[in-house]
Amino acid sequence: MSVLVCAADPGAACSLAWQAPGVAAGTARAVVRCRDGDPTCDADGVADGGCTFPVALCLASCTAAGLSVRGFGAAPPTAPAADGCGASVPVRVTLGGRRRRRVVLRASDRPARARLVLACTASPSARSGLAAVVTTDFETGALATVGVGRHVIRHPPTPIYSDAVVRTAGGLVYVVNRLGGDNLEVLDPARGFTSILQCSTGVGSNPHDVAVVGPHKAYVTRFNRPELWIVDPGAPPSCAGFFRGAIDLGPYAAANGIPDMDQMALVGDRLFVSLEELDRNRQFAPAGKSLLVVIDVATDRVTGTVVLSGTNSFSASPEIRRDPTTGALLVGEVGNIYKTGDGGIERVDPATLTASGFFVTERQLGGNITDFVIVSATKGYALLLDDSLRNELVAFDPSRGVVTRRMFASEQYLSAIELAPDGTLWLADRTLGASGIRIFDTTTDRQRTRAPIPTGLPPFAMAFLP
Numbered sequence: 001m002s003v004l005v006c007a008a009d010p011g012a013a014c015s016l017a018w019q020a021p022g023v024a025a026g027t028a029r030a031v032v033r034c035r036d037g038d039p040t041c042d043a044d045g046v047a048d049g050g051c052t053f054p055v056a057l058c059l060a061s062c063t064a065a066g067l068s069v070r071g072f073g074a075a076p077p078t079a080p081a082a083d084g085c086g087a088s089v090p091v092r093v094t095l096g097g098r099r100r101r102r103v104v105l106r107a108s109d110r111p112a113r114a115r116l117v118l119a120c121t122a123s124p125s126a127r128s129g130l131a132a133v134v135t136t137d138f139e140t141g142a143l144a145t146v147g148v149g150r151h152v153i154r155h156p157p158t159p160i161y162s163d164a165v166v167r168t169a170g171g172l173v174y175v176v177n178r179l180g181g182d183n184l185e186v187l188d189p190a191r192g193f194t195s196i197l198q199c200s201t202g203v204g205s206n207p208h209d210v211a212v213v214g215p216h217k218a219y220v221t222r223f224n225r226p227e228l229w230i231v232d233p234g235a236p237p238s239c240a241g242f243f244r245g246a247i248d249l250g251p252y253a254a255a256n257g258i259p260d261m262d263q264m265a266l267v268g269d270r271l272f273v274s275l276e277e278l279d280r281n282r283q284f285a286p287a288g289k290s291l292l293v294v295i296d297v298a299t300d301r302v303t304g305t306v307v308l309s310g311t312n313s314f315s316a317s318p319e320i321r322r323d324p325t326t327g328a329l330l331v332g333e334v335g336n337i338y339k340t341g342d343g344g345i346e347r348v349d350p351a352t353l354t355a356s357g358f359f360v361t362e363r364q365l366g367g368n369i370t371d372f373v374i375v376s377a378t379k380g381y382a383l384l385l386d387d388s389l390r391n392e393l394v395a396f397d398p399s400r401g402v403v404t405r406r407m408f409a410s411e412q413y414l415s416a417i418e419l420a421p422d423g424t425l426w427l428a429d430r431t432l433g434a435s436g437i438r439i440f441d442t443t444t445d446r447q448r449t450r451a452p453i454p455t456g457l458p459p460f461a462m463a464f465l466p
Helices: none
Strands: 002-006 015-021 029-035 050-060 068-070 089-094 100-109 112-121 130-136 141-147 164-169 172-177 183-188 194-200 207-214 217-222 227-231 243-248 261-267 270-275 291-296 301-307 329-333 344-349 354-361 368-376 379-385 391-397 402-410 414-419 425-429 436-440 459-465
Touching: 015 029, 015 100, 015 112, 029 050, 050 100, 050 112, 089 100, 089 112, 089 368, 130 164, 164 207, 172 207, 183 207, 217 261, 217 270, 301 354, 329 368, 344 368, 368 414, 379 414, 391 414, 402 425, 414 459, 425 459, 436 459
Parallel strands: 029 112, 164 459, 207 261
Antiparallel strands: 002 015, 015 050, 050 089, 068 100, 100 112, 130 141, 130 459, 164 172, 172 183, 183 194, 207 217, 217 227, 227 243, 261 270, 270 291, 291 301, 329 344, 344 354, 368 379, 379 391, 391 402, 414 425, 425 436
């Protein structure tokens, strides 16, 4: 429930107020306390290392002529021209590995003043979480698990393919074994990460992503085929009934009849599928603007497309990212991976199906953006590959498109970054002789690990279980 939090001098002609979740009206100094993932106060409803508070500013008996606000970062709320409340804006409080963190918001239109404290507490599962890490030397593949809290490392015996990515859903681990493996594998952590399903997606199909709708329905992108597969991830070990159907995306291919489907995201009853649109007769050069295809998960029909601003919508992440403050889809487009200057990251509104153009570009960050994470309106992280093939992890401000800290660099491949349930940033570092997981504090952007956490084979991809 949203209420007004008033804070005005008794004799003032003008009063200011906040509109915020769960605070009694009429309080001059208000505090909103929220646990990460609590849907009554955390707008994204997900335990993801921070709380997103919807906040609006309200006026009574005055206009906003002399109004000033502080503490909002890049997106302060707008006040109405007269009595009433302005539009709500998301305020992100990132934990960065801490158990608690708070942000203080202030507004003044003298003599009226208002103050609101937003306090976020970590989810109880934050430090008991577990990372499922794909490790590989591209000849042999293995799964490793790393604890979020104590960083205990284990090596489940279940083999995986040497070229794989991983996702988690419903307490299970989904391993997408790519070209040469060409199958979807489901592992159960409750049974020691044993394989409970491993079914083919078609010889040479090169699956890239899985989006799980429910226990008996999922979608698998197949990079080397025009058909998106609908599968039953709860099928028996015999794979009887695993294949449920296919959606032909060939009509959306820019060249060769294959649209190069890659990442996916589920938003309500819509599935978004990225199409890289490459020309296989020209060494996979971009053949046109990349697309998002929109599919109704109830009918399995294509209901729309979104033309993106750039080409080659590639990212090392196994899924399309989401903006934690706005809910927008975040799509990376690298263009020519061997040349800097033709790509960036853009937002796509999943409701209106509109792409808003790059909000940060390769030129601004200094390299091809091979993976990225957005933490808040003013904090993001990116893995860069520059023209000399040097790899770098940087922090940047999405609101201004500027690098704020250069955090780590290597001549070897830095393959992935992910936000852990406690709000820290994990980096898969494949540096020869010093490979492993490096962990960074997202409030200070400094490394918390003195040395990389060894994973046996070099880490390649990772996903988290609560």
